[in-house]
Amino acid sequence: MILWLLNKLFGTGDVYEDVSEELPYEIGDRVGGGTFGSVFVATRDEKKVAAKVLLKRVIIDEDRNIVLPRRAASLREEVAISKELGGKHHCVSCEGYHEAPDRLYVYYELITGGTLADRLETAHFHARRWAAQLLDAVAWCHAKGISHRDIKPENILMTRVEKGGNRGWRKLNKDDEPECDVRLCDWGSARRRGASVNEAEITGFWSAPEVLSGRCSDDMSADNWSAGLVVLAMAAGRPSEADVRELHRGGLAGAEHFRARVLKVQPLTHDARAREVVAELLDPDPTARLAAGAALDFEFVRGFVA
Ligand SMILES: Nc1ncnc2c1ncn2[C@@H]1O[C@H](COP(=O)(O)OP(=O)(O)OP(=O)(O)O)[C@@H](O)[C@H]1O
Ligand SMILES: [Mg+2]
Numbered sequence: 001m002i003l004w005l006l007n008k009l010f011g012t013g014d015v016y017e018d019v020s021e022e023l024p025y026e027i028g029d030r031v032g033g034g035t036f037g038s039v040f041v042a043t044r045d046e047k048k049v050a051a052k053v054l055l056k057r058v059i060i061d062e063d064r065n066i067v068l069p070r071r072a073a074s075l076r077e078e079v080a081i082s083k084e085l086g087g088k089h090h091c092v093s094c095e096g097y098h099e100a101p102d103r104l105y106v107y108y109e110l111i112t113g114g115t116l117a118d119r120l121e122t123a124h125f126h127a128r129r130w131a132a133q134l135l136d137a138v139a140w141c142h143a144k145g146i147s148h149r150d151i152k153p154e155n156i157l158m159t160r161v162e163k164g165g166n167r168g169w170r171k172l173n174k175d176d177e178p179e180c181d182v183r184l185c186d187w188g189s190a191r192r193r194g195a196s197v198n199e200a201e202i203t204g205f206w207s208a209p210e211v212l213s214g215r216c217s218d219d220m221s222a223d224n225w226s227a228g229l230v231v232l233a234m235a236a237g238r239p240s241e242a243d244v245r246e247l248h249r250g251g252l253a254g255a256e257h258f259r260a261r262v263l264k265v266q267p268l269t270h271d272a273r274a275r276e277v278v279a280e281l282l283d284p285d286p287t288a289r290l291a292a293g294a295a296l297d298f299e300f301v302r303g304f305v306a
Contacts, residue, residue: 023105024098025051032115032154037188041110049095050108054078057102074188077195079106081146081187089140090133090305092157092185113158113180116230120153123234124267127274130182131231132296132304137184138227139293145193147219148184151226152206153233155186181306191219205244206230209255210286212248221286228281228290235274236265255284273300 025042031050032039042051054075079097086108087093095107116123116130123130134156141148148155160180189202203212208225210216232239239262247258259282262268268275277298280290295301 023100025049025105025107027051027053042105042107048110050110052106052108054104054106055102056099056104075104077190077192078187079104081190081192082106082108085141085144085146085187090137090181090183091140092183108185109183111157111159111183111185113160115154116156116158116182116234117153119158120233120238124236126179127231127235128300129179129304129306130234131277132301133182133306134184134227134230135292135295135301136305137182138223139291139296141184141190142220142223142292147191147193147223148187149189149191149219149223150186150202151184151223151230152204153230155184156230157183157185159183193220208286209247209252209258209284213251216286218286220291221289224281224289224292224295225286227292227295228278231274231281232262232268232278235271235278236262236268239265252284255282258282259284271300273298277301 023042025044028041028043030038030040037052037054039050039052042049056075079094082092082094085091092111093109095109097107098105134151138148138151158180159182206226206229208216208222211222216222229239239258243258243261247254250257259279262282263275263279268278277290277295277300280298281292281295283289296305
């Protein structure tokens with residue numbers, strides 16, 4: 001209460017309603033983490049959830065070994081957007097949050113099958129179903145006026161664990177592997193349509209060419225590119241680092257060249273339905289690029305959203 005009052009009087013406006021040291025869940029093993037936080041299994045009365053723990057004032061960028069200030073508004077947005085989108089259309093559901101003086105705990109449904117990043121080797125067996133679910137999730141976010149801005153395999157969770165636990169999946173083949181669903185997660189970079197740009201643009205392997213060249217004016221179109229690249233990775237494997245490096249260097253001409261090259265990768269050469277939807281999602285021109293919602297009508301994914 002005292003902290004809350006002090007914060008209210010002298011703070012920077014980062015006040016939530018439920019500030020206390022006492023956590024509603026017991027924090028257990030770490031299951032993941034990135035630039036903005038760590039994720040732990042958390043338990044209360046036998047119920048397990050995933051707790052994403054975010055430092056309130058700073059971001060620790062381990063890759064660059066620096067500490068950056070964090071804006072309270074971006075934390076609030078992550079919680080609000082998670083609650084608004086979660087639990088529907090293959091987006092991970094948010095079970096609430098809790099605020100401690102220096103940390104924010106955001107609770108999500110615990111998804112136990114790891115991430116798509118660990119499943120790309122065998123993803124082609126399930127590509128139509130998983131691609132349909134991912135596109136459904138992206139279309140849902142966009143319909144609500146929210147862009148995700150960090151669509152990549154690490155932010156796509158898999159709902160089922162194989163017999164023998166998380167590590168057993170690599171040995172499985174198509175017939176052994178029970179069907180599982182995907183859940184889009186991580187709203188840490190998401191942005192509402194029209195929101196002022198106050199955080200740096202994230203760039204990386206899965207970014208659209210216009211994001212890489214610093215000329216992105218439509219976050220949703222950029223999401224559609226990233227989703228297209230993930231669909232490509234599901235259907236035909238992860239594009240090579242060399243191809244993506246070329247994309248990073250080459251501007252729009254490089255993007256066109258990149259698209260032409262990846263469409264020649266097997267099995268896309270044999271599967272016209274996969275090629276068709278990937279080609280449209282990887283349109284170098286953001287204004288002509290296929291939207292996730294419209295992609296759901298393409299034969300490759302039509303009827304596969306479960
Ligand atoms: N609901 C969940 N159930 C199980 N594991 C999860 C869940 N949410 C996240 N994880 C694991 O934690 C990792 C990090 O979570 P998340 O992507 O939300 O945070 P982050 O990457 O730190 O955020 P940011 O990308 O904003 O830096 C995920 O890649 C995944 O391995
Ligand atoms: Mg993440």
